[in-house]
Amino acid sequence: MALTFHLDGTHKAARAGRMVVRGITVPTPMFMPVGTNGTVKALLPEELEELGYNLILGNTYHLHLRPGDQLVHKLGGLHRFMNWKGLILTDSGGFQVFSLAKLNKITEEGAKFQSHLDGSSHLLTPELAIGIQENLGSDIMMVLDECLPIPSPREQVAASVDLTTRWAERCLKARTSKANLFAIVQGADYSELRERSAKDLSSLGFDGYAIGGLSVGESKDILSEVCHLTTPLLPEDKPRYLMGVGEPEDLLEAIGAGIDLFDCVLPTRNARNGGLFTRDGQISIKQAKYKEDGGPIDAECGCSVCAHYSRAYLRHLYLSNEILASRLNSYHNLFFFRDLMALCREAILQGRYDSFKFDFLERYLAGSEV
Ligand SMILES: [Zn+2]
Incomplete structure (x- = not known):
């Protein structure tokens, strides 16, 4: 052990x-x-x-x-x-x-x-x-x-x-x-x-x-x-x-x-409340602006939720209190956090953590809705 x-x-x-x-x-x-x-x-x-x-x-x-x-x-x-x-x-x-x-x-x-x-x-x-x-x-x-x-x-x-x-x-x-x-x-x-x-x-x-x-x-x-x-x-x-x-x-x-x-608890708790993490900040899926949005949560995310489901569908599930909303949102958010850790690790190993952190945060903080 x-x-x-x-x-x-x-x-x-x-x-x-x-x-x-x-x-x-x-x-x-x-x-x-x-x-x-x-x-x-x-x-x-x-x-x-x-x-x-x-x-x-x-x-x-x-x-x-x-x-x-x-x-x-x-x-x-x-x-x-x-x-x-x-x-x-x-x-x-x-x-x-x-x-x-x-x-x-x-x-x-x-x-x-x-x-x-x-x-x-x-x-x-x-x-x-x-x-x-x-x-x-x-x-x-x-x-x-x-x-x-x-x-x-x-x-x-x-x-x-x-x-x-x-x-x-x-x-x-x-x-x-x-x-x-x-x-x-x-x-x-x-x-x-x-x-x-x-x-x-x-x-x-x-x-x-x-x-x-x-x-x-x-x-x-x-x-x-x-x-x-x-x-x-x-x-x-x-x-x-x-x-x-x-x-x-x-x-x-x-x-x-x-x-x-x-x-x-942040990625899973926020997921259940409609908060989704993206490279452009955290978004709130319940917003009206996503009503007809056929795109994924995050176009650069490699998770299966982003591959198959639109923001409009996830908004609909959330507003309808469907159990699947919590499942899909939690899956994406935990993918985002796992991915973020992998990106940090890679940047450290390549000796460019400072610039990675600066670039990531500049974009992430500029776009956050929550
Ligand atoms: Zn995703």
């Missing part, structure tokens, strides 16, 4: 690598589709494979509450339960406890919360977060961390960074399987606290490192700054994962700062 990470090339801070787990090779930079409830919404696992994905994210919080990680374990683990042959990275459940559940209290022991489903009380400890992820049969587990909003007072963030490090240590000790474990660098927008977090966690020796606590409504400048200051402090031979960030312009910025992995 041990993860290996090999750098194929760099351009300034940007990296093109290969992460190998269980004999499965993930070329980086890579975007992970999010499978919240044991499904990447609207798509078959076979379709994700067809799109070129072999790594997805599973949500510990959701699967623990429903159907229960012990049930999933009993039925052979999450891969078998959902018929997914690729790799699964699971989050620790912490982010959902902070964002979705009614959070009662954070103590040294863990996070007390009430389920958003039935109001039942739970205590998520670092040990339980690992136990759940091991029951799910995760390939890459995440430590339990505390996630604070930006801005938060410095004193509070400092205490939280230290708590996150102590929890990370407990997660390492709690691991009984050979699953990989990634730590999460916190510290909000305080550079010295991000530094402290990155150094303390690196010294403990994890299989990879994530940057957490972003995508909480901070400015794009903060996102960029935190990435640029954190990546040089992390081990070069381990993957770096920016959690929950998915806007194409943020992905390109973070790749330029040396990030390798991403996850976000």
Whole structure:
């Protein structure tokens, strides 16, 4: 199960690598589709494979509450339960406890919360977060961390960074399987606290490192700054994962700062709301101007939706609340994100990432409707 990470090339801070787990090779930079409830919404696992994905994210919080990680374990683990042959990275459940559940209290022991489903009380400890992820049969587990909003007072963030490090240590000790474990660098927008977090966690020796606590409504400048200051402090031979960030312009910025992995609900959630990604920006398919548009979503896209279906048809499906709208839109959007990662990787290997990023964004940002 041990993860290996090999750098194929760099351009300034940007990296093109290969992460190998269980004999499965993930070329980086890579975007992970999010499978919240044991499904990447609207798509078959076979379709994700067809799109070129072999790594997805599973949500510990959701699967623990429903159907229960012990049930999933009993039925052979999450891969078998959902018929997914690729790799699964699971989050620790912490982010959902902070964002979705009614959070009662954070103590040294863990996070007390009430389920958003039935109001039942739970205590998520670092040990339980690992136990759940091991029951799910995760390939890459995440430590339990505390996630604070930006801005938060410095004193509070400092205490939280230290708590996150102590929890990370407990997660390492709690691991009984050979699953990989990634730590999460916190510290909000305080550079010295991000530094402290990155150094303390690196010294403990994890299989990879994530940057957490972003995508909480901070400015794009903060996102960029935190990435640029954190990546040089992390081990070069381990993957770096920016959690929950998915806007194409943020992905390109973070790749330029040396990030390798991403996850976000953006491509699939926006697809279900009629938001489609194109080289000329994100478009909203419900607009009247697409009523008689017989062209594809994106004339340069190589996906089968763009090969066979018109904007007018997709608009019609969306306005008619047809299930197929979500399926086709999600398929195209995930193709776009997979393609974008491949283009970035190629540009890094050819030493022209800066100009690729500039050209891509100039066109993408000029055309965005959403
Ligand atoms: Zn397409």
